[in-house]
Amino acid sequence: MSNNNVIESLKKTLAEEYTLQIKTQNFHWNVEGPLFFSLHKLFEEQYGEISEFVDSAAETLRAMKSRAPGSFTEFKTLSSIQEPPSEKLNANQMIEMLTQDHTAVATAFKARLEEAEEAGEINAVTLYEDLITFHEKAAWMIRSHRS
Template sequence: MASRKPASASKSAPAVDIGIKAGDRAKVAEGLSRFLADSYTLYLKTHNFHWNVTGPMFNSLHLMFMDQYNEQWTALDQIAERIRALGFNAPGSYAEFARLSSIREQAGVDAPEWKAMVTQLVEGNEAVCRTARKVLATADKAGDDPSVDLMTQRLNIHEKNAWMLRSLLQ
């Protein structure tokens, strides 16, 4: 897979020189792009389930999903801005997200029942964690402490979300 394209710079703008080699920045930006795609896909799924949840757990899940998608929405901007700080363009289309994401959408238009929603969100949060760990390792090797910090923060949140959601199924 080709790495993310560098952000276009005007002829008067200096090259990115933040103390991380260009090749390392490209590897981290590629990983962050995959992480952004996973995060956006999970955000969409969580928001969809917020809208469409029914059943005896409606109120609890409706509120839990809202808290999670609101937090996820804010994080998307932080991830994209980190890609930009590394000197690369962030992906921003459904086509790019679909190509980059490890989280696959479920076929069909009918909303699943609440337990299936919760199961899918556990799996989605865990997928985001797996991607974050890969990016964290790449960023750590490159000496990119801000990206390591961002991935550590995101891991903490998504691991907690997966645990809380999984607890509903026990």
């Protein structure tokens, strides 16, 4: 794999992390019902952690001498994560959406990890290892709130 492939994958990763951060923050603000307290707190912790990964992904791109995408337009084009619908969602819908998102990106990041390993991009390898661990745990923690 070439460094260019790793760069393009990192741009998608940055966009997906940013989109997931905003989605998680949206759910933090809007969750209601009996699971409010635990999900409100969990979502806040998770969007904070995701924010750090957003920064790490951008820094990894810059270290590879690439521009880091940084607009909603770019993120929407690059991200596989869908924005939530604008209508009111219940806690179980939020749980399902975020569980699917975290699981999907963990799976995608495993392939991107292999790409980075083949290209010898150690910083990207480390980032993807950390991301996979985080997203698999995040999916499990959210999933455990299913009623």
